[in-house]
Amino acid sequence: MGTRQVSRTAVIAASAEQLFELLADPAKHPLIDGSGTVRSSGASAPDRLSLGARFGMEMKMGATYKIQNTVVEFEENRLIAWRHFMGHRWRWLLKPLDDGKTQVTETFDWSTATAPFVIRLAGFPRKNAQGIEKTLERLAGMFPG
Template structure:
């Protein structure tokens, strides 16, 4: 696997659609974010994501900044992905398995022009830790029904 594709998965005891609906709700992104960078949803975006939807987030990595995303993959209940301005993609897939749903989250920078800079800045390993944290938090939200 490429160092520009970071992928982690976890089995969460919930139905795929329930988990998908959480990820497709931009207001839940600050709640499930395991990296500590997603601060708030921008109010001008959709309440539920769909193919082609644009949504913004208030972020903080050292300094605060805003980012806009575009949903580039969407299969309700199965797969959702959005692209940042830089071209990298955040992707979630939901596969039913015994005991719940295998949720896979990926950070995909395989087609980004400045991949080397991202790697030198430590994003592959930083994102792996954030993804693991997000999968844990997603499971906690479902278990506690914190919505």
């Protein structure tokens, strides 16, 4: 993990395929978001994400706003990442385990951000670490073991 990355990992009692279907459906993102900022997918969002897909999200952090994302990494049932307009990425890595569970790592990667000083000044690394922890808890709650 680099100095401009925040990651957390959890083992979830679901297959990588089940988890990937959830992550690849932008309409489901509000269900798992632990930050409390994701409200809904935009009207033009595809039903299922793929490499290069663009999708908007309705957000709220104080004020409501919309953000456009582009899928920049995609490996079916293993890896998906999308980039915001300022260059930072949200990445999900899924590693199937022998017992049918999956090791899930979510990463906020701001090493590619166009204005990393803004991200640092706004306290996003700390806030996003907390949001990721809550997201993984919510995800685990959707698939009780």
